[in-house]
Amino acid sequence: MKTMIIKPCKAIHGTAELPGDKSISHRAAILSSLAKGRTEIRRFLFSDDCLVTLSALKAMGVGVRIFRREHRVVIDSSGVLCPPMGSLNMNESGTSARMLMGLLAGQGFASRLTGAPSLLKRPMARVIKPLSLMGAGIQARRKGGKDYLPVSIRPSVLHGICWRQEVASAQVKSALLLAGLFAQGETCVHEAVMTRDHTERMLRFFGADLRMSGGGIVVKGGELTSPGFVIVPGDISSAAFFIVAALVLKGSRLVLKHVGVNPTRTGAIRVLQRMGGRIRLVSRQKGYEPAADLDIRFSRLCGTRIRSAEIPSLIDELPVLMVAASLAEGRTVIEGAGELRVKETDRIRSMSWNLKRAGVKIGTKVAAGREDIVITGSGGIKGAHFRSFGDHRTAMSMYVAALAASGVSSLDDPACVGKSFPEYFSVFKHLIAR
Ligand code: S3P
Numbered sequence: 260m261k262t263m264i265i266k267p268c269k270a271i272h273g274t275a276e277l278p279g280d281k282s283i284s285h286r287a288a289i290l291s292s293l294a295k296g297r298t299e300i301r302r303f304l305f306s307d308d309c310l311v312t313l314s315a316l317k318a319m320g321v322g323v324r325i326f327r328r329e330h331r332v333v334i335d336s337s338g339v340l341c342p343p344m345g346s347l348n349m350n351e352s353g354t355s356a357r358m359l360m361g362l363l364a365g366q367g368f369a370s371r372l373t374g375a376p377s378l379l380k381r382p383m384a385r386v387i388k389p390l391s392l393m394g395a396g397i398q399a400r401r402k403g404g405k406d407y408l409p410v411s412i413r414p415s416v417l418h419g420i421c422w423r424q425e426v427a428s429a430q431v432k433s434a435l436l437l438a439g440l441f442a443q444g445e446t447c448v449h450e451a452v453m454t455r456d457h458t459e460r461m462l463r464f465f466g467a468d469l470r471m472s473g474g475g476i477v478v479k480g481g482e483l484t485s486p487g488f489v490i491v492p493g494d495i496s497s498a499a500f501f502i503v504a505a506l507v508l509k510g511s512r513l514v515l516k517h518v519g520v521n522p523t524r525t526g527a528i529r530v531l532q533r534m535g536g537r538i539r540l541v542s543r544q545k546g547y548e549p550a551a552d553l554d555i556r557f558s559r560l561c562g563t564r565i566r567s568a569e570i571p572s573l574i575d576e577l578p579v580l581m582v583a584a585s586l587a588e589g590r591t592v593i594e595g596a597g598e599l600r601v602k603e604t605d606r607i608r609s610m611s612w613n614l615k616r617a618g619v620k621i622g623t624k625v626a627a628g629r630e631d632i633v634i635t636g637s638g639g640i641k642g643a644h645f646r647s648f649g650d651h652r653t654a655m656s657m658y659v660a661a662l663a664a665s666g667v668s669s670l671d672d673p674a675c676v677g678k679s680f681p682e683y684f685s686v687f688k689h690l691i692a693r
Contacts, residue, residue, distance in 0.1 A: 262669050262670065262671050262673075263670045263673040263684075264667060264668075264669050265642075265658060265661035265662065265667070265668045265670060267642065267662060267663065267664050267665065267666070267667070268508060269508065269509065269510065270508045270509060270511040270512075270557070271501070271504055271505055271508055271511045271513055271687070271690040271691055272511065272512055272513065272690060273513065273514075273689065273690045274513075274514040274515075274516060275501065275513070275514075275515055275516070275686055275689070275690060276493065276515075276516040277493040277494060277497045277501070277515060277518065277680075277686065278302070278304050278305075278306070278330070278493065278497060278680060278682065279302040279303055279304040279330065279491035279492070279493065279494060280304065280457075280491055280492055280493065280494040280495070280496075280519045280548075281304050281306060281308060281309060281354070281494055281496065281497075281679050282354065282429070282455060282457050283457050283461070283491045283492065283519065283548060284300070284303050284304040284306075284309045284491050285308070285309060285312045285354050285355060286358075286433070286457050286458055286461040287300045287461060287489045287491060288300065288303070288309070288312050288313055288316060288323075288332065288334065289312065289316070289358060289359075289362060289437070290461050290462065290464075290465045290483060291334035291336065291485060291489070292319070292321040292334055292336050293338065293340075293362075293440070293465075294336060294338060294465055294482075294483040294484055294485035295336060295337060295338030295482070295485070296335070296336065296338075296485050297333065297334070297335050297485065297487075298333075298334045298336075298485040298487065298488065298489060299331060299332070299333050299334075299487070299488040300331065300333075300488070300489045300491065301331055301488060301489070301490045301491065302330050302331075302490055302491040302492070302493075303330055303331060303332045303491055304491065304494065304679070305325070305327055306677060306678060306679045306680060306681060307350065307351065307352070307677050307678045307679075307681075308350075308351065308352035308354060308355060308678055308679060309352075311348070311349055311350045311351075311355045312352065312354075312355045312358075312359070313325070313332065314348075315343070315347045315355060315359055316340075318343040318344065318347060319340040319343050320337070320339075320340060320341030321334060321335070321336050321340070322334065322335030322336065338482065338483075340362075340366055340368075341368075342366075342368035342369070342370070343370060345371075346371040346372065346373045346409065347359065347370060347371065347372050347373070348374060348375075349372055349373065349374040349378055349408070350374055350375050350378070351375045351377050351378050351603060351678060352374075352378070353378060353381055353430065353602075353603075354430055356372055356374060356378060356381075356383070356408060357383070357428075357430035357431060357433070357434050358430060358434055358437060358458075359372065360372060360383075360386055360387070360390065360397070360410065360412070360434055361386065361390060361433065361434025361435060361436070361437040361438040362434075362437045362438070363412045364390045364393070364395035364412055364415065364417060364434075364438045364441075365395075365415075365417045365437075365440065365441025365442060366412075366414065366441070367414050368414055369411070369412060369413055369414055370412045371409060371410065372408055372409060372410050372412070373408055373409035374408050377603060377604070377649060379400075379407055379408050379409075380407065381407070381408075381601055382406070382407070382601055383399055383407055383408060383410065384399075384405055384406040385426045385428060385431050386428075386430070386431045386434045386435075387399055387406050387410070388425075389420065389422045389431070389435055390434065390435070390438055392420050393417045393418060393420050393435070393438055393439075393442055393446070394415050394416055394417045394418050395412065395417060395438065396412065396414075396415045397410050397411070397412050397413075398410060398411045398412075398413075416443070417438055417439075417441055417442035417443065418443045418444055419439060419442045419443065419444035419445045419446040419447070419479075420446060421446075421449070422435055422446075422447065422448050422449065423449045424448065424449065424450045424451060424454075426598070427450065427451065427452045427454050427570070427571045427598075428454060429454035429455040429456075429457070429458070429571070432448050432450065432454060432458065432476070433457075433458040435448050436448065436458050436459070436462065436469075436476065437458070439478040439479070439480070440467065440478065440480055440481070440483075441480060442480055443480070444479075445477050445478070445479050446478050446479075447472070447473075447475040447476065447477045447478075448475060448476045449475040449476075450476075452568050452570075452571050453523055453571065454523065454571040455521065455523045455524055455571070455572075456521070456523050457521065457548070460521075460547050460548055461489075461547065462478065462483075463547070464486055464489070464547040465483040465485065465486065466483055466484040466486075467479075467481065467483055468480075468481050486547075489547075490546070492517055492518060492519035492546075492548050492549075492550040493516070493517050493518040493519060493550070494518075494519065494679070494680075495518055495519050495520065495521075495524045495525060495527070495528075496524075496575040496576060496652075496679070497679065497680045497683070498515050498518045498553060499527050499575075499576040499579050499580075500579050500655045500656065500658070500659050500683070501513060501555075501686075501687075501690070502515070502527070502531065502536075502538060502555050503531070503579045503580070503582060503583045503659055504659045504662055504663070504687075505555040505556070505557065506531060506536045506537075506538075506555060506556075506557060506558050506560060506583065507557075507560070507582075507583065507586045507659075507663045508663060509557050510557055511555070511557045512555070512556050512557070513554075513555045513556075513690065514552055514553065514554050514555075515552065515555070516552050517544065517550050517551075517552065518550060518552070518553050519548055519549070519550055520540060520543075520549050520550060520551045521548055521549055522549075522572070523571070523572055524572060525572065526569045526570075526571075526572030526573030526576070527572075527576035527579075527580055528540075528553075529569075529572075530563060530565055530569065530573060530580060531560070531580075531583060533563050534560040534561055534562070534563050534583065534584075534587055534591075535558050535559055535587075536555070536558045536560060536583075537555065537556040537558045538553060538554070538555050539553070539554040539555075540552075540553060540554075541553075541554055559588070560583060560586065560587035560588065560636075561587050561588045561589050561636075562584060562587050562588065562590045562591040562592075562634075562635075563584075563587075563591055564591070564592045564594065565580070565591070565592070565593045565594060566594055566595075567594045567595030567629065570594075570595055570598065574598060574599075575652060577593065577596060577599055577606065578599075578609075578610050578652045578653055578655075578656035579652070579655070579656040579659060580593070581593075581610050581614060581621070581632065581634060581656070582614075582656050582659050582660045582663075584634040584636055585614055585617070585619040585621070585634055585636055585637070585640055585660070586636060586638065586639070586640065586663055587636040587638075588636055588638055589635075589636055590633065590634070590635050590636070591633070591634045591636065592631055592632070592633050592634075593631060594629065594631050595629045595630065595631070596623075596630055596631065597629065597630040600630075602650070602652075603649065603651065603652070603678070604648040604649055604650040604653065605648075606650065606652065606653060607623060607630070608648075609646070609647075609653040610653060610656065611623070611632075612646065612648075613643075613645045613646060613653065613657050614640070614660070616641075616643040616644070616645065617642075617643050617664060618637070618639075618640060618641040619634065619635075619637065619640055620634065621633070621634045621635075639665055640660055640663065640664050641664055641665055641666060642661060642664040642665060642666030642668040643664075643668055644668065644669045644671075645657040645660070645661065645668055645669065645670045645671070646670075646671050646672075647670065647671055647672040647673070647675050649672065649675055650675065651675050651676045651679050651680065652679075654670060654672065654673055654676050655676055655680065655683055657670055658673075658683075658684070658687070662691070
């Protein structure tokens with residue numbers, strides 16, 4: 260897709276049902292492949308990243324049937340994975356790479372994971388180190404003393420360990436829990452700050468022996484049982500772009516149906532409410548994952564302080580929260596945002612570059628090993644030429660900024676949104692009232 264021209268818009272109005280959650284779609288596919296029999300996954304997210312996970316599972320002998328128009332995947336599994344032919348290409352999906360590394364570490368066959376250039380630059384030691392302590396034989400590409408993809412994994416006998424997370428990462432936690440299913444004894448993961456718990460919830464839903472003990476998550480090996488079908492709730496990370504757009508565009512009113520509201524993921528809602536955002540959770544639905552409809556109205560936002568402990572619950576929403584902060588009254592400080600540097604792109608750099616172009620005062624402060632972002636909201640931003648930096652969330656955030664800008668903007672490489680939300684622009688189109 261060529262550069263997109265974006266005109267400012269007055270407001271957004273209406274009701275939308277957004278695609279299924281990316282994190283939950285990955286997990287549903289992986290656990291369905293380990294449970295003998297058939298599992299139907301409804302509202303599966305057909306984005307580039309989730310398709311990477313499906314292809315890898317298919318390459319390991321799992322029956323994967325895709326019904327794209329119905330947002331449905333049917334998985335048929337013998338409960339056992341087979342050696343793949345050749346390398347498994349993770350393309351740009353960090354979640355697939357890290358979670359599958361945990362899964363593959365405990366298989367009785369050798370494998371190799373590789374990826375697209377952007378993924379080859381992302382840190383893998385955080386997952387290789389604990390898996391190696393479990394006995395995994397993982398050989399990574401070393402550069403400057405650090406571990407990167409491609410990795411080769413030898414068949415090994417794993418044993419459970421008790422691991423205290425060094426980096427707050429749900430991908431790492433998930434890799435260890437998946438490896439724990441194939442390890443001797445118990446595997447325990449302790450987190451200083453709780454990260455998204457979708458793997459724990461999905462493991463329980465599939466009947467795994469998982470419990471909380473002494474503040475840690477403990478899993479034991481054993482077979483999984485398919486619940487028959489899994490319904491994936493809407494992605495709160497995708498919803499965040501629409502929430503911010505409705506909050507900042509004067510006169511907007513929006514209802515988003517059946518969005519996942521797992522408390523480990525709703526930090527952005529809490530922060531936006533604190534900033535003065537009128538967001539109501541209605542028609543709450545219980546299940547293996549909680550969901551609700553979100554009712555959002557235009558609001559006058561003011562700056563806030565986001566603490567380090569809140570970061571895991573809103574890590575993927577930080578780019579669009581930076582847009583909200585730019586349009587709010589007063590100063591916003593985001594403490595301990597350093598993890599943004601190792602996402603699909605360096606999101607502190609990509610968002611600072613773009614927001615500065617839009618006339619926003621944004622800077623960073625590094626002290627005592629912590630990196631903070633400081634944004635001084637001016638209540639307005641200018642239209643400009645924005646760059647995606649190949650990153651879906653930067654592109655989607657700057658699209659929201661462009662809708663709220665005072666002049667016409669453009670955005671390069673809008674197609675990169677396919678990583679998590681291929682229908683992003685068309686959903687917006689339906690809601691925009693010019
Ligand atoms: C994810 C965890 C987060 C998040 C990513 C998806 C997951 O990454 O940023 O988009 O599905 O577990 P980290 O585990 O690196 O924090």
